Each structure stands twice: as structure tokens, then as C-alpha cells.
Amino acid sequence: ETGVTQTPRHLVMGMTNKKSLKCEQHLGHNAMYWYKQSAKKPLELMFVYSLEERVENNSVPSRFSPECPNSSHLFLHLHTLQPEDSALYLCASSRNVAGGTYEQYFGPGTRLTVT
């Protein structure tokens, strides 16, 4: 595997379900990100982890719960979601180096539909 991988690629869940999204990066990066992309809206940053520590939480509802067990893996745990949470969820990673440009590389995304 190369780059950033995400599973599952598609997910349909009811509002009472609990599911998890998984992201894995094979780039040797030490920062990982969750984004939400809805139609006609810019990418919304949800969470940032650097060296497995959460450094940013953009007022995301508690029904989204991130977990970063190591610098290569990132999870997004989902429970009691709402239909408006249906979107493309993107994971990204970057190298955290002082003075660097911190370009982020994205995984293929998980298309989530909440019914």
C-alpha cells in the first residue's frame, strides 16, 4: 500500500448505528487530519493530530469521536448521526517539520450516507 488509504470507501448507516472510519498513511508523516466535504461547500477541517496528540478540534459535534493510536493510523468513530452528516469524509497527512510547507496528501475518502 502506498500513500493514504481509507476504509470503507462507502458507508450507509442508520441514525442509531455506530460505525468507524479508518485511515492509514504510508508516507512517514507525523500529522493526520479529518475533513468533511459536503456539496457546494469548502472542505471543512474537523480534527488535527500531531504526534498522536489532538491539536485542533473545530467545534465538531460529539457524535464524531476521533482516535489516533499512532502516527500512521487515524479513526473516526461515528454514533447517532444525523442525515445532514452525509458527506465525503477525507483523511489527510503531512510532515510536521519546522519551516516546512506542510503540504497535505489526501486519502480516497469515505462516502457516508446517513438514512
Place this chain on the structure above:
Amino acid sequence: QKEVEQNSGPLSVPEGAIASLNCTYSDRGSQSFFWYRQYSGKSPELIMFIYSNGDKEDGRFTAQLNKASQYVSLLIRDSQPSDSATYLCAVRRNTGFQKLVFGTGTRLLVSP
């Protein structure tokens, strides 16, 4: 005022022409600027980044940055139908951990 602004398009150009995509940003202290290409139903793919005033060229792509005018652009020379996609401009702010702020993207259509 949006932090990163792009014309949503679509921008239509004939094959072989130069496509010019523009982006303005509001945070004067922004450090780095990125262009991503996103095909329909796919994730964003990094094309180029630039952090110094002036031009940066990579193959058919040229990024141009003017910090005084808070303006960054992407030129695509010899446009191909395969360049048809949405182009996202992203700006790394001066505050916040490596945070990128994205524009809504410009849809480019290259006709054969």
C-alpha cells in the same frame, strides 16, 4: 468576506488553450499556498505549492503568487480534456497548527 475566494465557474477553455485559475485570500500573514485538483467523486490531489512571490513552474502548470495583492493563480498551458476537474486553492494560515483553509473550488471544463 470569505477567507479564501475562488470563482466557482465553470471556466470553459478549448483544448490547447491556457486556463487561468484565480484565488484571493484575506489573511495577509498566510505562509504557503496550494493548488489541488479534484475529479468528480474523487479526493483532492496536490498539484503544486508556492510560498515565495513570483512564479513556480512544473510541467504544464505554473503557480503565481503576489502577496502584496493577496492573490495566487494557477496557469495550465496546453489544456487537455483530462484537465477538466475542480481546482481547489488552499492557504496555510499564520496561526493554528498547519491549518489549511480551502476555497470552494473552480470547475474547469476543457472541450476537445
